[in-house]
Amino acid sequence: GESVGLHLPTLSVQEGDNSIINCAYSNSASDYFIWYKQESGKGPQFIIDIRSNMDKRQGQRVTVLLNKTVKHLSLQIAATQPGDSAVYFCAENRPNFGNEKLTFGTGTRLTIIP
Amino acid sequence: EPEVTQTPSHQVTQMGQEVILRCVPISNHLYFYWYRQILGQKVEFLVSFYNNEISEKSEIFDDQFSVERPDGSNFTLKIRSTKLEDSAMYFCASTERGRVSYNEQFFGPGTRLTVL
Numbered sequence: 358g359e360s361v362g363l364h365l366p367t368l369s370v371q372e373g374d375n376s377i378i379n380c381a382y383s384n385s386a387s388d389y390f391i392w393y394k395q396e397s398g399k400g401p402q403f404i405i406d407i408r409s410n411m412d413k414r415q416g417q418r419v420t421v422l423l424n425k426t427v428k429h430l431s432l433q434i435a436a437t438q439p440g441d442s443a444v445y446f447c448a449e450n451r452p453n454f455g456n457e458k459l460t461f462g463t464g465t466r467l468t469i470i471p
Numbered sequence: 472e473p474e475v476t477q478t479p480s481h482q483v484t485q486m487g488q489e490v491i492l493r494c495v496p497i498s499n500h501l502y503f504y505w506y507r508q509i510l511g512q513k514v515e516f517l518v519s520f521y522n523n524e525i526s527e528k529s530e531i532f533d534d535q536f537s538v539e540r541p542d543g544s545n546f547t548l549k550i551r552s553t554k555l556e557d558s559a560m561y562f563c564a565s566t567e568r569g570r571v572s573y574n575e576q577f578f579g580p581g582t583r584l585t586v587l
Contacts, residue, residue: 401514460516461506461513462513
């Protein structure tokens with residue numbers, strides 16, 4: 358079935374290093390993608406988004422890359438800090454499934470090693 | 472900074488009982504959502520709500536579920552007769568306008584529902 362999935366469930370990175378979290382999607386009609394961060398006991402927190410007419414977008418220490426050819430999305434976090442430890446979800450909006458709902462991926466747990 | 476709030480943080484109930492989960496969306500937001508997350512699984516869309524009616528719902532949102540905006544600030548999710556498989560984190564979200572690709576959804580901290 359159609360889904361947004363993540364390649365790895367866990368990722369450990371040394372503090373100060375860069376991290377890359379990957380996400381695959383299968384619906385070519387998806388036109389909007391978001392990365393969320395979820396810390397323990399909290400709701401998803403918006404990090405960065407990208408529309409399908411772009412292939413890269415940068416924020417503060419974060420970059421999202423979108424490769425529509427292979428339906429792949431990645432989140433790069435530069436110079437990781439202990440506060441980056443969390444579960445990261447990619448989510449997509451599929452216009453043909455409704456304008457208002459987000460479809461989430463499984464999540465990757467990122468652990469920053471001091 | 473404005474935020475979505477949810478109460479209670481944890482609700483324990485017996486199977487077959489009714490529960491009401493409460494949310495206070497951000498005050499100038501007009502679109503409201505419920506999502507759920509079964510432990511260790513994806514966050515799943517349940518329902519969106521605008522102008523006092525449901526605008527979209529998922530196949531999960533069956534007749535046992537209902538939503539309501541009883542006053543100008545609260546947004547509630549009711550489960551009429553809880554089942555064991557309803558145990559999950561329930562997240563409320565809100566946006567200023569509807570189309571998700573133009574409006575960030577702000578999530579609350581969630582209510583953990585445990586059905587025994």
